[in-house]
Amino acid sequence: MNYLPQLTENEVRYICSVIPLQDSIYYFQRNPKEFxxxxxxxxxxxxxxxAQVSALLFRCRNQYFISSFIERHISNWLSQIQEHIAKMMEDGDSKELALLHTLPFCFFVDNVGLFFKLINEEYSEEYIALLSAAVTATKEASVQQDKLQEELKAKESEIRKLQAELDSAKSDLERTGTKLNERNTEIKVLKRSLADLEKLKSTVQNDKEMIVALEAKIQVREETINGLRNELAEAKNSSQQLEAQIRAELEKQHAAKTSEQQAALKPKCPSDIExxxxxxxxxxxxxxVPTDSEYCALLKEHLSKILFQGIPIVVNRGVGTxxxxxxxxxxxxxxxxxxxxFSKDLSIDDVDSFLSSAGRVVCLDNFIGNCNETELLSLFDNHRDKVIFLTVAYDRTIHYVSGEFLRYCQYLNLNRIAALSANAELTEDPSTVEEVEFEFQGISQDNRYSSLLRxxxxxxxFLQSLIEQKCTAISDEQDLCRMLAFDVLPYCMDVLQIAPYNTSERLIKYAGDAGRCSYKNLFKGWFAR
Incomplete structure (x- = not known):
């Protein structure tokens, strides 16, 4: 429907003046070419x-670009107003009351008659004037109400601000009260401190008097300490002198012990072997033992040769004791x-202790075959001043020990001398022989007897190393015969369990029936079978 042709210029001018500025500008922006x-x-x-936009709209109202814009606004306004009035009437308002609730808030608030003209409703001028006055009054009341509402909000904001200030003042007052209480408490504490200070003054005076008394005691103590220091200095001097004496004595003892240890490493022998x-x-x-026996002199000679070389002597327990x-x-x-x-509980240190404390002649029984012989050998080197016998229950036991072992020991076999096996009681008067450090005579040079033994x-x-060692001890025929009688031949019989006369042609030539050995009858009696 076209509304503009029905309107006067003033009415059109009114319509153009109430169209919102932002709606007009937005419309122009959307249609830049037409604008x-x-x-x-x-x-x-x-x-x-x-005013500028309203004048432009009014001036160009007859152009479609503007007229369509105005017509659309009028149409929208009327539709919205009529819908609102209808809704109010549905809610129970009369038409007049619905108009009063709607027109003050629409674009026709200042021209109610124009609204009725556009909706084709005719009313008397008095009715329209009265309704316009009511609408104007309602609008003014609404404006006044809005103003009062804003003022109310401002007052409420101010009240909240004042309340906050009041709360802050209360908080300040509470803090001030708290500080006042703290100050009162501090005053009370200071008063008590003042009382305590008076007590302290009295205590200080007493302490001063006590200090004077203590200083007097300290003076006495210092005099006592000085006296003790003098005594201590004298005691230190005495102690230093005593330490020097003890040190000198220890050095003497150490020197003596060192001398003893060195002496223990050297074998001893009688100064007069005869x-x-x-x-x-x-x-x-x-x-x-028969003194006229064929072997007696040979035995004494052999024993005098082997006893004092500083190496252990292996002998059967039956004759050794x-x-x-x-x-x-x-x-x-x-x-x-x-x-x-021997005992399994014995350590090498126990054996060493025994050898150190025992006498000149000692015996280790049943050690061969039951312990580590290498440990014993290193131990014997520290006791070369002893005559050490290693006794065995069975000569055959030696067969199961390394042949090298006999390089460090002297095998002695007297099993064929009945008097030694009889365990006879010894009643001979004891004798003491003066001894000196044993002087090694050196190795015998090869000779016919050492070659014969070899x-x-x-x-x-025999092992070659053992052969050479035994041959170095042979310097004459007497040495050869004693070695054969008490070492080599019984070793063959009792340890190796071989018949020497059935084994060695060289022995038969030397000590057989046709041999030149002066002890051949003794050898054949003991070792030929």
Missing amino acids: AKIMPGFRATSMKNQ EFKDYLGYNLENIG TLMKCIANALIGQSNVKTLA EMLGEFG
Whole structure:
């Protein structure tokens, strides 16, 4: 429906004046070409004045670009107003009341008659004037109400601000009260402190008097300390002198001990070996060894050669016990020989301790075959001043020990001398022989007798190293015969369990029936079978 043709210029001018500025500018921006036709050289955003825009709309109202814009606004306004009035009437308002609730808030608030004209409703001028006055009054009341509402909000904001200030003042007051209480408490504390200070003054005075008394005591103590210091200095001097004496004594003892240890590493022997042989002969005769026997002189010679070389002597326990008594009785004047029997609980340190504390002649029984012989050998080097016997229950036991072991020991076999096996009681008077450090005579040069022994030992199957060692001890035929009688031949019989006369042709040539050996009858009697 076209509304503009029905309207007067004033009515159109009114319509143009109430169209919102932003709606007009937005419309112009959406249609820049059409806008350029009515406002050449201008942009829509430059139109910022309501009067300017209203004048433009009124001036161009007959152009479709503007008229359609105005018509659309009128149509929209009327539709919205009528819908609102209808809704109010549905809610129970009368038409007049619905008009009063709607028109004050629409675009026709200042021209109610124009509204009725546009909706084709005719009313008397008095009715329209009265309704216009009511609408105007309602609008003014609404404006006044809005103003009062804003003022109310401002007052409420101010009240809240004042309330906040009041709360802050209360908080300040509370803090001030708290501080006041704290100050009162501090005053009370200061008063108590003042009272305590008076007490402290009294205490300080008492302490001063006590300090004076203590200083007097300290003076006495210092005098006592000075006296003690003097005594301590004297005691230190005495102690230093005593320490010097003790140090000197310890050095002497250390030197003596060192000398003893060095002496222990060196074998000893009788200063007069012939004297020892005589005493030994008396003891052997005492237990029943015939002095006129073929072997007696040879035995004494052999013992005097092997006893004092500083190496252990391996001997059968059956004859060794009696032999040791004879040797000890002849050498050191007592027949009792200390013996240490093997036990699994014994350590090498125990053996060392025994050898250190025992006498000149000692015995280790049953060690061979039951312990580590290499440990014993290193131990024997520290006790070369002893005559050490290693006794075995069975000579055959030696067969199961390394052949190298005999390089460090002296094998002695007297099993064929009945008097030693009889365990006879020794009653010979003891004798003591003066001893000196043993002087090694050196290695014997090769001679016919050492060569003869070398051939025999080779035929018996001895180790080459052991052969050479034994040959170095042979300087004459007497050495050869004693070695054969008490070492080599019984070793073959009792340890190796071979018949020497059936094994060595060289032995037969030397000590057989046709041999030139002066002890061949003794050898054949003991070792031929």
